[in-house]
Each structure stands twice: as structure tokens, then as C-alpha cells.
Amino acid sequence: MPAEVDAVVAEVAGVIDTGLPGLTTEMTDYFVEVIPEFRHDEAVRRLMIASTSANLVAIVDMLAHSIPLDRITVPPAAAEYARRFAQHDLSLEALLRAYRLGEHRFVQWALDALGRLGHTDTTAVLATVSELSERTNFYIDQVVEGLIDIYETERRRWDSRTGAARAAQLRLVLDNDQITEAAAQELLDVPMGDWHQAATAWVPSTTTDAGRILQNATRFLQETTGRAPLTMLADDRTLWAWITSPSEPAIDRDLLGGLLAKSEGLRIALGAPGRGLAGFRGSLREAQRARAVAETAHDQQHRLLEFDDVAVAALLTEHSEDISRWVARVLAGLTSNDAPTQQLRETLRVFLELNGSYTQAASRLHLHKNTVHYRIRKAEEIRGKPLSAGRLEVEVALRVFDLLHSRIG
Structure with a gap:
């Protein structure tokens, strides 16, 4: 039975091998579709395709020629792609996910190929399915184990080599007004x-x-x-x-x-x-x-x-003392943190945001329209002037106070 199974496994590998270029494209397109980290620039994309192709060729050769499982090694292109993955700060989890997804898809191809071969001996077919799955899984396990070491070693090397240098280069670009765009x-x-x-x-x-x-x-x-x-x-x-x-x-x-x-x-x-x-x-x-x-x-x-x-507030974060004094002047007594004053500020902010509509403000705040009228009058009393006097300033001051509360409150 083992020799018979080996022969059928080799047949399946031969069927897959005839369509391998198209299947490689199918798999790499699938990776790009489902794994965001695989959406590379052109140079890295080519390396990703080479890595995928090298793994598929290695699996097909292993199945076709009954290569002993203990001779499995990481293909050079796959090793280099893992290093590039590490250099680009891409996650190891994404790389390993691709191998598991790839294993699943390859086994599906193998089952389809086995079906097309038309073998009728149920026992032999089942044994072949088991052997195909087991060998493919073992290959993936062996390669993944090697890739983890390659990735982590490269990650440590790259971090130690580029971390401080890259930070220094970035700070130079950010802080030196004399540097040109080309430089x-x-x-x-x-x-x-x-x-x-x-x-x-x-x-x-x-x-x-x-x-x-x-x-x-x-x-x-x-x-x-x-x-x-x-x-x-x-x-x-x-x-x-x-x-x-x-x-x-x-x-x-x-x-x-x-x-x-x-x-x-x-x-x-x-x-x-x-x-x-x-x-x-x-x-x-x-x-x-x-x-x-x-x-x-x-x-x-x-x-x-x-x-x-938050642009208005954000542009003022570096001048918090000045803006605090200005907000206090514009809002007057409306800067207290007690609950009633907070309610007045919120009502006033929504009222102004809705272009002075009492009806829309009442709907937004889930209040009666008369309550909104009362709160607006109360806010005007506390400020000591009507909203028509500096309406834009009031709206900006309310927004800034809300966003920069701990700096100016």
C-alpha cells in the first residue's frame, strides 16, 4: 500500500505541476486580497511572488519525488521575504497566516487533482488524501519554524542597526529648515x-x-x-x-x-x-x-x-494662558464646572451650532422648546450681554473650552 500511495501522490503532484504558474498567481493574488500586510511596493511584491513560487515548487517536488521530510529547508526566496517583512515592521502573525492559508489552498488543489485522476479504489484514495495532507502540513510546520527564527533574528538586527539611525535622520528632516526636498x-x-x-x-x-x-x-x-x-x-x-x-x-x-x-x-x-x-x-x-x-x-x-x-482648539494649544484669559472674557461666568453651568454651556453650544434654532436645539437635546428658551436667556444674563454681541466669538470660545478643558478650566 505505501508504494501505491506514493505513486498516486506523485501523480497528484504532476497534475499540480502542469498548472503551477497560474496557481502561483492565484495564491499570491489571494494573499494580497485577504492580508493587508501583503500589499507591497513593486520590488517587495516581486519577492513575495518568488517566495510563494519557491514554496510551491518545493512542496510539489517533495510529493513527486518522495523527498524525505527531514531534508526540508526554508527556500532562499522565502527566507529573504521573511527578512524583508521584518525590515518593513510587518507582523510575524501576518506572515504565518499566509502560510496556513496557503497550506489550506494547496490541499484543496491536491484534492481537486486527485478527483480528476479518477481512481476508484476507495481505500487507496483515502490513504492518498491522508498522506497528501500530512506531508503538506509537515512541510509548512518545518518551514514556519525556520521562518520564525529568521524573522525574529532580522527584527532584532534591524532594530539595533536602524532604530537610532532612523530616528536621527527623521529628526534632521523635521528640524532642519535648510534641508532640501531632494536631500x-x-x-x-x-x-x-x-x-x-x-x-x-x-x-x-x-x-x-x-x-x-x-x-x-x-x-x-x-x-x-x-x-x-x-x-x-x-x-x-x-x-x-x-x-x-x-x-x-x-x-x-x-x-x-x-x-x-x-x-x-x-x-x-x-x-x-x-x-x-x-x-x-x-x-x-x-x-x-x-x-x-x-x-x-x-x-x-x-x-x-x-x-x-479640532483645528480651532488645536491651533491654540501652544498658547493656553492667552486663550484661557480670552475664553474667560468671552464666556464670563459660564466657565464654572457646576452641573447647571455645564448644562447652560451645552445648550448654548448646540443652539449656536444649529444656527439659532430653538426647535432643532430642543430636538437635539431632548428638551422642551421652552427649556431651551430659558437656558439661552439665563446664559445671556450671566454673560451680561446678548448673543448677538460677539456670537462667533462665543461659539469658538465654547468649542475651545470643551476641547481644552483641563488646560483652561
């Missing part, structure tokens, strides 16, 4: 003339495993943009990141918010996209200002904050 591109190996969107990710100071959690930020940005971000650790609890692309970067904000909701204390602030060196620098400044708003806002529940949503 920045050569220094960072980033197409500086493209679009850039920066993010700052951070965790609370009480976090015990900040490094691991900040790595999640890199993975989340990759998953929600389809591009590997350029990253650096700004300090032990802060990561800076940039997404670069020929067209304006598109982040799936709903997906990113959902991922952040499941991560331990991780928060991300996004700058607006910008082109060129000015966009590269400016987007990070905006992300940093948005973070300042996030950390001082009355509501600390938001895990994802965008600069454009």
Missing part, C-alpha cells in the same frame, strides 16, 4: 514629492508593555491604508508614523476606530494629508496638536482624533 528623499528613501499623512500614537504613562502596544499602531495603520508606514519611536510611549502614497492617502477611519477600541489604551491622532516636504512636516505638527487636544479634552473616550475635527 530629505535621499536620506529617508521616501518619495518626498508624494502625499504624506502623519499620525502620532501613544499609550498612558502607566502602560506596562508600551512597546508591544505601539507595534499594534503600526499594524493598524497598515491594515487601514494598505501601505506600510514609516515609523519612529519619539519616546518610550509615543510613536510617530507617516503613510506615503502617490495620491492622497485614504485611511479607513471606521476600521481604525474599531481596532483601537480593542487595544489596551492605545490612541492615535491624525494630521491632514499634505504633499512634499512641507506636507511631511506639517502633517506631523497637526497630529501632535490634535494629540494635545485629545489629552486635555473633557471627554477622554475618543481613541481616534483628526486634526481637522
Whole structure:
């Protein structure tokens, strides 16, 4: 029976081998579709295809020629792709997931090929299925074990070699006004003339495993943009990141918010996209200002904050004493933190946001229209002047007070 099974296994391998180029394309397209980390630039994409092809050829050869399982090694192209994966800060979990998905798909191909061969001996067919599955699984296990060592070794080597150097290069580009766009591109190996969107990710100071959690930020940005971000650790609890692309970067904000909701204390602030060196620098400044708003806002529940949503407050975070005095002048007695005053501020903010409509404000706040009338009159009394006197200033002051509460309250 073993010799008979070996013969059928070799037949199956022969069928797969005849269509291997097309099957390789099918598998690599599948990886790109279901695993965001596999959406590479052209050079790395070619290496990914070479890695997939090398593994498929090795499996087919193993099955066709009954190569002993103890002679299985990691194909050179697969080893190099694992190293490149580590260098690009892509997760080991994504790489291993591809191997398991690939194993499943290969076994499906083998079963289809076996069916086309038309063998009628049920016992032999079942034995062949078992042998195909077992040999393929053993190959994947052996290669994965080797890849884990390759990836982790490269990750340690790359971090020690590039971490400090990359941070120094990035700070030079960010802080040196004399550096040209061409020089920045050569220094960072980033197409500086493209679009850039920066993010700052951070965790609370009480976090015990900040490094691991900040790595999640890199993975989340990759998953929600389809591009590997350029990253650096700004300090032990802060990561800076940039997404670069020929067209304006598109982040799936709903997906990113959902991922952040499941991560331990991780928060991300996004700058607006910008082109060129000015966009590269400016987007990070905006992300940093948005973070300042996030950390001082009355509501600390938001895990994802965008600069454009808090731009007015964010632009004022560096002048908190001046803005505090201005807000106090505009709002007068409406800056107290007791519950009745908070209600007045909220009613006033919604009323102004809805263009002075008592009806719409009552609906938004779930109040009676007369209650809104009363609160607006009360707010005017406390301020000592009607809303028509400096209405825009009142609206801005309310927004700033809400977003920068701990700085100016």
C-alpha cells in the first residue's frame, strides 16, 4: 500500500505541476486580497511572488519525488521575504497566516487533482488524501519554524542597526529648515514629492508593555491604508508614523476606530494629508496638536482624533494662558464646572451650532422648546450681554473650552 500511495501522490503532484504558474498567481493574488500586510511596493511584491513560487515548487517536488521530510529547508526566496517583512515592521502573525492559508489552498488543489485522476479504489484514495495532507502540513510546520527564527533574528538586527539611525535622520528632516526636498528623499528613501499623512500614537504613562502596544499602531495603520508606514519611536510611549502614497492617502477611519477600541489604551491622532516636504512636516505638527487636544479634552473616550475635527482648539494649544484669559472674557461666568453651568454651556453650544434654532436645539437635546428658551436667556444674563454681541466669538470660545478643558478650566 505505501508504494501505491506514493505513486498516486506523485501523480497528484504532476497534475499540480502542469498548472503551477497560474496557481502561483492565484495564491499570491489571494494573499494580497485577504492580508493587508501583503500589499507591497513593486520590488517587495516581486519577492513575495518568488517566495510563494519557491514554496510551491518545493512542496510539489517533495510529493513527486518522495523527498524525505527531514531534508526540508526554508527556500532562499522565502527566507529573504521573511527578512524583508521584518525590515518593513510587518507582523510575524501576518506572515504565518499566509502560510496556513496557503497550506489550506494547496490541499484543496491536491484534492481537486486527485478527483480528476479518477481512481476508484476507495481505500487507496483515502490513504492518498491522508498522506497528501500530512506531508503538506509537515512541510509548512518545518518551514514556519525556520521562518520564525529568521524573522525574529532580522527584527532584532534591524532594530539595533536602524532604530537610532532612523530616528536621527527623521529628526534632521523635521528640524532642519535648510534641508532640501531632494536631500530629505535621499536620506529617508521616501518619495518626498508624494502625499504624506502623519499620525502620532501613544499609550498612558502607566502602560506596562508600551512597546508591544505601539507595534499594534503600526499594524493598524497598515491594515487601514494598505501601505506600510514609516515609523519612529519619539519616546518610550509615543510613536510617530507617516503613510506615503502617490495620491492622497485614504485611511479607513471606521476600521481604525474599531481596532483601537480593542487595544489596551492605545490612541492615535491624525494630521491632514499634505504633499512634499512641507506636507511631511506639517502633517506631523497637526497630529501632535490634535494629540494635545485629545489629552486635555473633557471627554477622554475618543481613541481616534483628526486634526481637522479640532483645528480651532488645536491651533491654540501652544498658547493656553492667552486663550484661557480670552475664553474667560468671552464666556464670563459660564466657565464654572457646576452641573447647571455645564448644562447652560451645552445648550448654548448646540443652539449656536444649529444656527439659532430653538426647535432643532430642543430636538437635539431632548428638551422642551421652552427649556431651551430659558437656558439661552439665563446664559445671556450671566454673560451680561446678548448673543448677538460677539456670537462667533462665543461659539469658538465654547468649542475651545470643551476641547481644552483641563488646560483652561
